[in-house]
Amino acid sequence: MIAWILFHLFVFPGMLFTGVLGLLVGWLDRKVSAWFQFRVGPPLFQNFNDFFKLLGKETIIVKSAVKSVFVVAPLAAFAVLTLIATIIGLALFYNEGFAGDMFVVMYLTMTFSVMVILGGSSTGNVYSSIGAGREMKLLLADELAFILVFLVPIVKSGYQVQFDQILAYQQNAGAIIGSPSGIIAFIVGILCIQAKMTLAPFHIPEAETELVDGPFMEYSGPLLAFWKLDHYMMYVIFPFLLVLLFLGGFNLTGIGILWSVLKYVGIVVVMIIIKNTNPRIRIDTALNFFWKYASPLAFIGVILAVLGV
Amino acid sequence: MQINELILLIAVPLIVAVINIFLPVILRKVLNFLSLAYLLFLSYQLFRFGAVSVSLYDQVLFNVDKLSIFILVFIQILSFIILIFSLKGVEKNIEKAFFILYPLTVGFCNGVIVSVHSLSLLIFWGLTGITLYLFAILGNSKDAPDSAKKTMVVVGGSDVFLILGLILIWFLNPSKDWQLFNGSIQLNGWVPYIAFFGLLIAAFAKAGGFPLHSWVPDFSKDSPVESVAFLPASLDKLLGIYLLARIVLSIFKLPPVMYLIIITLGALTVITAVMMAMIQHNGRKLLGYHAVSQVGYMIMGVGSGSVLAIMGGLFHMVNHTIYKSNLFLSLGSVEKQTGTNNLDELGGLGSKMPITFVTALIGAFAISGIPPFNGFYSKWMIYQGILDLAKGSSAGFQIWLLICLILAIFGSALTLASFMKFIHAIFLGRRPEKLDNIQKAPANQWIATGILATLCIVFGLFAMQIPIKHFIRPIINEYGLEVPVMLGYYNPTLVLLLFGSVLLLGLLIYWGVRKVRFDEIYLGGMDALEHFRVTGTEFYNEIRNMKPLKGIYNGAEKKYFDIYDVGSKCSFSITRFFKAIHNGQLQLYNLWIVLGMLILLWVVL
Numbered sequence: 012m013i014a015w016i017l018f019h020l021f022v023f024p025g026m027l028f029t030g031v032l033g034l035l036v037g038w039l040d041r042k043v044s045a046w047f048q049f050r051v052g053p054p055l056f057q058n059f060n061d062f063f064k065l066l067g068k069e070t071i072i073v074k075s076a077v078k079s080v081f082v083v084a085p086l087a088a089f090a091v092l093t094l095i096a097t098i099i100g101l102a103l104f105y106n107e108g109f110a111g112d113m114f115v116v117m118y119l120t121m122t123f124s125v126m127v128i129l130g131g132s133s134t135g136n137v138y139s140s141i142g143a144g145r146e147m148k149l150l151l152a153d154e155l156a157f158i159l160v161f162l163v164p165i166v167k168s169g170y171q172v173q174f175d176q177i178l179a180y181q182q183n184a185g186a187i188i189g190s191p192s193g194i195i196a197f198i199v200g201i202l203c204i205q206a207k208m209t210l211a212p213f214h215i216p217e218a219e220t221e222l223v224d225g226p227f228m229e230y231s232g233p234l235l236a237f238w239k240l241d242h243y244m245m246y247v248i249f250p251f252l253l254v255l256l257f258l259g260g261f262n263l264t265g266i267g268i269l270w271s272v273l274k275y276v277g278i279v280v281v282m283i284i285i286k287n288t289n290p291r292i293r294i295d296t297a298l299n300f301f302w303k304y305a306s307p308l309a310f311i312g313v314i315l316a317v318l319g320v
Numbered sequence: 321m322q323i324n325e326l327i328l329l330i331a332v333p334l335i336v337a338v339i340n341i342f343l344p345v346i347l348r349k350v351l352n353f354l355s356l357a358y359l360l361f362l363s364y365q366l367f368r369f370g371a372v373s374v375s376l377y378d379q380v381l382f383n384v385d386k387l388s389i390f391i392l393v394f395i396q397i398l399s400f401i402i403l404i405f406s407l408k409g410v411e412k413n414i415e416k417a418f419f420i421l422y423p424l425t426v427g428f429c430n431g432v433i434v435s436v437h438s439l440s441l442l443i444f445w446g447l448t449g450i451t452l453y454l455f456a457i458l459g460n461s462k463d464a465p466d467s468a469k470k471t472m473v474v475v476g477g478s479d480v481f482l483i484l485g486l487i488l489i490w491f492l493n494p495s496k497d498w499q500l501f502n503g504s505i506q507l508n509g510w511v512p513y514i515a516f517f518g519l520l521i522a523a524f525a526k527a528g529g530f531p532l533h534s535w536v537p538d539f540s541k542d543s544p545v546e547s548v549a550f551l552p553a554s555l556d557k558l559l560g561i562y563l564l565a566r567i568v569l570s571i572f573k574l575p576p577v578m579y580l581i582i583i584t585l586g587a588l589t590v591i592t593a594v595m596m597a598m599i600q601h602n603g604r605k606l607l608g609y610h611a612v613s614q615v616g617y618m619i620m621g622v623g624s625g626s627v628l629a630i631m632g633g634l635f636h637m638v639n640h641t642i643y644k645s646n647l648f649l650s651l652g653s654v655e656k657q658t659g660t661n662n663l664d665e666l667g668g669l670g671s672k673m674p675i676t677f678v679t680a681l682i683g684a685f686a687i688s689g690i691p692p693f694n695g696f697y698s699k700w701m702i703y704q705g706i707l708d709l710a711k712g713s714s715a716g717f718q719i720w721l722l723i724c725l726i727l728a729i730f731g732s733a734l735t736l737a738s739f740m741k742f743i744h745a746i747f748l749g750r751r752p753e754k755l756d757n758i759q760k761a762p763a764n765q766w767i768a769t770g771i772l773a774t775l776c777i778v779f780g781l782f783a784m785q786i787p788i789k790h791f792i793r794p795i796i797n798e799y800g801l802e803v804p805v806m807l808g809y810y811n812p813t814l815v816l817l818l819f820g821s822v823l824l825l826g827l828l829i830y831w832g833v834r835k836v837r838f839d840e841i842y843l844g845g846m847d848a849l850e851h852f853r854v855t856g857t858e859f860y861n862e863i864r865n866m867k868p869l870k871g872i873y874n875g876a877e878k879k880y881f882d883i884y885d886v887g888s889k890c891s892f893s894i895t896r897f898f899k900a901i902h903n904g905q906l907q908l909y910n911l912w913i914v915l916g917m918l919i920l921l922w923v924v925l
Binding site for chain 2: 016017021025026068069071072082089090108111114121136137138141147150151154155158159162166170294295302310314
């Protein structure tokens, strides 16, 4: 039993799988982005090279920082993401409810942002602090819509909150995206995960040109490597979450494999396209967008779901 | 009348309070400590063996069931822990009064909980309000008398409604001889409704539910910090939610619409208070607004009519008392070391006061509902209860309940936001140079906050095995309710173990490859002057200035939504009218007399 759990946590679908797939998809991101800008882009294993090179570099810690928080934050964020990946992956690949339900995952995704904020603001750097503040505001912006997006599958499946039961519901009654409420929630969901991953147009906390990577500004060496890895892992976790909630999960037999890959890559490519075709918006614009447009839209989705549409 | 545990629970602290009047401060502390330790032991006895009821003139005065034992145990635990904190650090000029009021309050609170007779409940309830007022006037700030007055008016004023409610309950069923909790009153006709709302108002005012919450932030800002952790953060929550639980479980039988109204009030409490908390610059006031917003979850849970949510609500009440007193006391430690609770003037204390930082961080995680801390578990149960309720409802009810649920979940994201600001402003970010020589908090203070932080973790990890199994499930069983199957699935120990093992692996990797160099802050070549300090209090200015929130915030700052302020303005405008017509002219006075006479005649005839 313990070996089974440890295998899932550290190998598949947890740490190793998510990390490797994330770095590979990160390559896809960089390659497609390069094509958008008429560049060639990096080779396939560039992200791995970057990661291991950073592991060998020096760690510079600010003298006046709260050092323990500075060191633990990226590693704790990594642990949280691994945990979410394991919970979602076990539901997707093994049809198994494990460790927590949708509420747990909802709160764990917030925990990642908490780590970004704590890590960033532990240094006392003004850019990091501003970035941390923006990270929190961005979380507030997308969280409302994100909750509503979560509620649609819950209502549709007759108030189930466990991932495996939502998957089972979709296997019987068809994918949730097949209904109007499902489509609305899915679209808002993609926007939410764009913001959760701080991809353009929502890379407001990092804002390279004004905040110099915001919360991550003072990070270097292995700790920065873990932040980068965390970022790429989210390329796996959030699309998987959408596949699980709206697209009926993966079917890994015969032609189903192709479909499964298409579902996943499709979501990722949509995210990359949004990322490359939009400039960064201001934080108040993001708040307005999510609170005044995306959330009401998602709420219409919830109402439709209650009405059974 | 026989002396038993129930009487001792009230009598011992009262006697201690009287003896304390004649003792020097050091002996007061010792006596308080010993008596509260004894009360802790007594409550354990009560928990193990129960107690015989106490009667006077053939009327049962005091009795306990599982619910009251649950509350009693936690009153003793919290009073004891907060007393440990108070042993060193209470301001010298109020120390004497503080150690008299402290046991007095414990005694009165115990009195409320063991009372099953309307009159004794009423008397003890009123007395707890008076000690609350007395604690408030011990405050040192210049607003303290105003805050004390406000507290007295809101809490004391709500007692009027409690009296009204209790009298009407007797009026509805005189044969029960003022016994409160045996039997359920159907809500039909206006008399039961008035009685119900009377009691509800009393419970809301005590616990700090919307719209009777406005005394809590002011009390939190101006009173001694120990008393804030002691009363509005802990004991008043226990009392208020206890009364609410009695109202919905033991006194009245509610129709579904009433549950919906209570849930809505709960959701409103959550969201309005947390929005106010976000923009505060004063640490105590920020925590005070959170002491209100968390009540919303309890009201939603206990007043929902769904067994799962009732269990969650009761659990959340206990959790809240633990983490909120922890937060207040941690802030108190900071305040005692630095001399300020203004978030703009603090910062970067994480490396100077590491233990206080960790305890405050655990409190912040717990209140924001980060798994696996205790706050998440109770919120999780409440959410499931609401979903369970929605499951069997019509479409309109479903949408209404879902809106309340969304507000509650989003409320916890906002809670997280304001606590990130709180933690950033006090412990992280850049430290102002004047705080470079700050010392750690004294041992008794971090022992107290440390115990509370440990409880946050233990109650989060072993929620099912300890608090729910030993306290909450027996209550539900005693009421003959069926404990439903959980909708969701959550294993806190597993979550922690998995998280911990990956974190450990990450630390090992870091440990293996690290090459550390220490350096100054990098600002692209500029000097990192104190001028560039971000306090964190300005984090949410965009939200503050967003349409239409800006108008609402402006209104709230002018106290348009403060029932105390609105009420006092109304009553002053009425008295101003009467003052204007009594201008000293005798002819005019004669006219009023004649007019009054005519009106009287018209009414009577």
